[in-house]
Amino acid sequence: MKELRGTGVALVTPFHKDLSVDFDGLTRLIEHCIAGGINYLVALGTTAETATLTIKEKQQIVAHIIKVTNKRLPIVLGVGGNNTAAIVEELTTGNFDGITAILSVSPAYNKPTQEGIYQHFAAISAASPLPIILYNVPGRTSSNMLPVTSARLAGDFENIVAIKEAVNDMAQVLHLIHKVPEDFVVLSGDDALALPLVSAGGSGVISVIGQGLPSYFSQIMNDGLNNAFAKAYQKHLPLLSMIDLIFEEGNPAGIKSLLSHQGICEPYVRLPLMAASDVLHEKIGNALSVIQKS
Template sequence: MQQFIGTGVALVTPFNEDKSIDFDGLERLVNYQIDNGVNYLVVLGTTGEPATLTNEEKEAVKQKIIAVNNGRLPLVLGIGGNNTAAVVEEIKNTDLTNFDGILSVSPYYNKPTQEGIYQHFNAVASATTKPIILYNVPGRTSSNMLPSTVIRLANDFENVVAVKEAKGDIVQAMEIIKSAPKDFLVISGDDMIALPMVLAGGAGVISVIGEGLPSEFSSMIQLGLDGKVKEAYELHYKVADSIDLIFEEGNPAGIKSLLQKKGICLDEVRLPLIKASEQLQTRISDFIDHL
């Protein structure tokens, strides 16, 4: 699964002032990633606000990204939820021809047991031959997929190839790295500890700040993968404040504010999300001015 090593970015969905999809902004965003060293793109992950997109809009976003990317970078599609049958049905009814893998979040709100999480991903992995990247993000799902469950899935299903680990716990990540099958990829879902995870044996990151600062962040991750620790940490500390800034008032409000500063798209989001406050926008703008 070499295509999932390095820096993936979770693409936002740009909106116009009237909240319609800004397809020109989406084109600029995709090209900005490709031109600045990102390794792969994640389409309609939670950062892309799929919960507030219609099925028609999601399809339009997918087709636009496929067309703009034009085979230049691997694509990962977000398909997940807390209704296992519905997730399986969506996988079976989605044309996955242009996608290299699926990112699937652990079921949220229901708070399943570890056995429930295992059986959910049993059904997901059995519904397709495409590579599956598990996504553990307890801060959003209200349940933690334990290392033992991740490792069990990795051993039992050939197409469960990676986990996006976003608990923010380096010890948990190291436990998976230590015990998982040799070729299983542990991908950071937390930008602030992405470099330490890589240096501990992780495969890279699926990043939010990476789409705003793709050159700096992808260079940092590559330096980490190459074992160039000092140079990697110099870049880490250069961008670290921006990570705190973009998540201060929620995602993707913060990263959209940064992307607006960069002239890529507007900072519009859909309710129940709201735009970053003027104070935060000013601080993000000042950070970019001094980077």
């Protein structure tokens, strides 16, 4: 899956002040990403506030992303949850025209065993009409898909082609890269660790910061993938403070604040999330000014 190499971005869902979906803002965001050299787009991930979207809104958002992108970039669609049967039904009945792959998160809240996680994705593999990217994010799911489980899935199912690994543990990342098949795509789900993951043999990132600073961040990843690590780290290390800021009060409040400073969309989020505080919004604006001058 060469399409998944490099920098993908987990798109936010822009909202108007009344919290209706801002499709003009979404158009601006897509064009901003394409102009900035992003390699592919991810729709309806966690960053999109998918948990607060209605079924109709999800359908409208995906249709809009496909229309605006107009085949200029691959599109990955988030299809996940903690009800295996419901995901299987969605995969067997849904329309996936215009979608390159699906991103499916390890089940949250249920806290399954490693065997339960394996069987969950085995069922998804049997039902999916598209290649599958596994998604391990223990900070949100309260369970950790271990490298041995990821490697087992990668080896047993041809349509499981990649993983977005968002564990905050480089030792686990290294074990993962070592255990999976050579052609299996390992992507960072943590912007701060994306370049170290690439330096260890990973293939890229599904990013949050990448949609705010697409040219800057995609260049870091491209340099890393071309083994120009000294050059890449010269840009990556100064970016760490901005990455910390956009997650300081939760995602996507911080990235929406950054995007609002650039006139791409407004900073509104839906409850139970809250928009970035005035103090954080100012800090993000100041950090953006520093990056733009560098």
